[in-house]
Amino acid sequence: MARILILGGTTEARELAELLAARGVTATLSLAGRTISPVAMPVPVRVGGFGGAAGLAAHLREQGIAILVDATHPYAAAMSSHAAEAAAMAGVTLLALRRPAWQPVAGDDWTEVPDAHAAIAALGEASCRVFLALGRQELLPFIEAPQHAYLIRSVDPVEPPLAVPNAGYILARGPFEAAAELALLRDERIEAIVCKNSGGSATYGKISAARALGIRVVMLRRPMLPQATEVATAGDALAWLDHAGALRGV
Ligand code: NAP
DSSP: OOOEEEEOSSHHHHHHHHHHHHTTOOOEEEEOOOSSSOOOOSSOEEESOOSHHHHHHHHHHHTTOOEEEEOOOTTOHHHHHHHHHHHHHHTOEEEEEOOOOOOOOTTOOEEEESSHHHHHHHHOSSOOEEEEESOGGGOGGGGGOTTSEEEEEESSOOSSOOSSSSEEEEEOOSOOOHHHHHHHHHHTTOOEEEEEOOOSSTTTHHHHHHHHHTOEEEEEOOOOOOOOEEESSHHHHHHHHHHTTTTTTO
16 A cells, blocks of 8 residues: 655645545644644644755655645645655655635625735725734734734734734634624724635635625735646545555555
8 A cells, every 4th residue: 555645734634634544544644833732633643844855855765655645735835846846856646635716706805915015015004904814924024014903813822922013813723604703803893804815614704704794805815836636625635546546455
């Protein structure tokens, strides 16, 4: 049976590990180590970087990995590019499990921007109440726009806090229900959301709530990812692995 390494950090990575475990296949899941207490995983987990594409290629060879599943977050562009390079270097099959992006629908008010600096420009000069639904590492640029009042939601505390005069913090881990998101945005009198196009249902509640409340969304565009054989769901990945013969011997 082929040895499988899943590059994770997403719900889909965990779901695929669960599906494989249910088939009696033990894959290893790799996490970047960004969250202090990650959700429990049903398979062996390794944590931390590999040391670039060359480090990952060496790991693939040492561990006798035959199939690498890149199920990282759609914004983890560096890791996806290392995965593609390392798979080529080590002669390992690569499968990318990529959650489709959300598409705007009637009633949405989205401004798509390439990065946080462009998001700040899109927010404008006039002070407004902004919900920042970004990773802890992506908040720093917003000190350039201290005129806004920020509500920041993250899994782990933002340390040190953002150096702006008006910021509130919520510690929470998704999934987030649309009704609760609507209540939050309304109660906090939010006027703009800055977020990533994560796709999937777990964090879509704020997008549908913004539509219902007429709140504008400044959406960080997805980064370019390397070409790879691609599937959209954990179930599709399992079917692909099955078809590729990776689950044979079970
Ligand atoms: P990144 O910028 O693509 O990766 C930076 C480095 O982190 C990689 O070069 C690699 O280090 C290490 N790394 C990333 N994913 C890894 C994994 N699954 N296993 C082992 N090492 C890994 O990705 P990022 O810094 O994690 O995040 C970039 C964006 O994705 C941010 O917008 C973030 O909010 C979002 N995001 C990430 C996660 C996550 O779990 N990583 C979850 C949700 C959202 P080496 O070069 O040393 O191998």
